[in-house]
Amino acid sequence: MSKDNEQYSDQNQSKEKKKKKVTLLIGIVVLIAILLMIIRSCSSDPVAPVERNDPIARPGVGEVLDGDLPNMSDEQIREYLKKKQDASLFTTAVNAEATFETGSNVLNLMVANPEKNSVDCYFEIVDAGEVIYTSPLLKPKQYIQSAELSKVLSEDINKLIVRYNEVYQDNIIGVVEVAIQAVNKSKGV
Amino acid sequence: MMKSMLKKFTVSAMLMTMLLSSAVASAADQTIDPENGSTIDVSGTADSTIIVVTTPTALAFAIDPNSPAPFTSVPATVTNGTYAPIDFQILGIISEPGTSVKVVDQSMHIDQEWQGLGKAATESQIALGIKGVSNGTTIWSPAESDGVTPSTVAGTIKLEPNSTEDIMVDAKHGNAWGSAKTLNYKLYTRVALTEN
Numbered sequence: 001m002s003k004d005n006e007q008y009s010d011q012n013q014s015k016e017k018k019k020k021k022v023t024l025l026i027g028i029v030v031l032i033a034i035l036l037m038i039i040r041s042c043s044s045d046p047v048a049p050v051e052r053n054d055p056i057a058r059p060g061v062g063e064v065l066d067g068d069l070p071n072m073s074d075e076q077i078r079e080y081l082k083k084k085q086d087a088s089l090f091t092t093a094v095n096a097e098a099t100f101e102t103g104s105n106v107l108n109l110m111v112a113n114p115e116k117n118s119v120d121c122y123f124e125i126v127d128a129g130e131v132i133y134t135s136p137l138l139k140p141k142q143y144i145q146s147a148e149l150s151k152v153l154s155e156d157i158n159k160l161i162v163r164y165n166e167v168y169q170d171n172i173i174g175v176v177e178v179a180i181q182a183v184n185k186s187k188g189v
Numbered sequence: 190m191m192k193s194m195l196k197k198f199t200v201s202a203m204l205m206t207m208l209l210s211s212a213v214a215s216a217a218d219q220t221i222d223p224e225n226g227s228t229i230d231v232s233g234t235a236d237s238t239i240i241v242v243t244t245p246t247a248l249a250f251a252i253d254p255n256s257p258a259p260f261t262s263v264p265a266t267v268t269n270g271t272y273a274p275i276d277f278q279i280l281g282i283i284s285e286p287g288t289s290v291k292v293v294d295q296s297m298h299i300d301q302e303w304q305g306l307g308k309a310a311t312e313s314q315i316a317l318g319i320k321g322v323s324n325g326t327t328i329w330s331p332a333e334s335d336g337v338t339p340s341t342v343a344g345t346i347k348l349e350p351n352s353t354e355d356i357m358v359d360a361k362h363g364n365a366w367g368s369a370k371t372l373n374y375k376l377y378t379r380v381a382l383t384e385n
Contacts, residue, residue, distance in 0.1 A: 071253075077253075078261065078263050080249075081249040081261065081263045084249040085247065085263060087247075088245045088246045089243055089244065090244060091243040091268075092380065093240070094239065094240050096382050174246025174375065174376075175338075175375065175377055176242075176244055177377070177380070178242075178379065179380070179382075180381075
């Protein structure tokens with residue numbers, strides 16, 4: 001009987017030892033799991049969406065396109081600029097010297113809108129900052145050979161400016177000036 | 190008797206004519222001899238020169254603030270179709286209506302300051318000039334003023350008779366652009382026969 005009791009207590013002891021071992025093992029596993037969870041939650045590297053089973057919140061709506069941002073290449077930019085700049089080229093054709101008679105306000109001056117221009121123009125004659133004549137509109141391949149000024153020129157030699165205004169769709173799109181001189185023909189200067 | 194008189198008169202007339210013609214000839218010889226200091230009147234006519242110049246009147250450039258070299262411009266050709274030398278004078282550059290970035294004096298900021306301009310300054314200030322491609326010198330536009338057309342010569346590019354010269358836009362600007370902008374400017378130039 002005492003032998004049975006001893007055997008029984010031995011079995012109990014070994015069972016308890018096993019229980020303790022299992023509990024310890026479970027405790028260690030749980031501890032490792034908790035540690036792993038803490039480490040993962042602290043990590044900056046997010047979990048890839050494909051590895052997640054949970055659905056991610058949609059950040060917004062819109063069309064997503066493949067590729068880099070669509071910019072013009074350097075060459076395309078240069079071509080565009082060249083085209084735009086060349087379209088603004090304008091040609092002047094003016095006599096460097098105009099003539100007038102004493103006491104007359106008529107200036108003999110040839111001013112043309114040459115054929116190679118693609119836009120209409122009108123011109124102004126400027127004397128010391130004052131506009132003294134404004135021409136009618138000239139189409140390409142048209143010219144004017146005299147101008148009736150708003151005043152009589154007083155000096156024998158006058159420095160004048162012929163200011164071309166390029167016109168496209170009722171807007172002035174460009175301005176070019178030509179410096180000329182007006183000479184009193186009566187005095188034979 | 191009458192016949193002999195007529196003969197004498199005819200002979201005398203012929204002699205007189207010969208004498209006179211030789212006198213005129215000798216006088217003419219004297220006039221064209223360059224050695225004796227005589228003067229010769231020479232007359233001629235010269236028509237007024239027609240100034241024919243082709244020039245761009247609009248500027249085109251691009252700014253990519255995301256590039257190490259943000260400013261891009263391309264050459265434009267100025268053609269002197271006159272058979273005389275021409276002064277191509279830059280008067281100034283002004284912004285078109287609707288362009289908020291105004292032309293200011295290039296000396297308003299030193300180069301480092303231009304690069305460091307904030308958004309407000311970037312979107313309101315730019316310095317523009319015209320550079321001669323052959324000599325690389327930039328003629329900077331004076332600052333624009335509201336309603337004032339440029340009339341003072343900022344600089345001159347000489348054009349030989351019947352020749353061409355390439356020019357291009359030069360600029361100083363900030364890089365803090367909040368949004369894409371279309372910038373339009375008008376170039377004011379004057380051409381004249383070279384004075385000297």
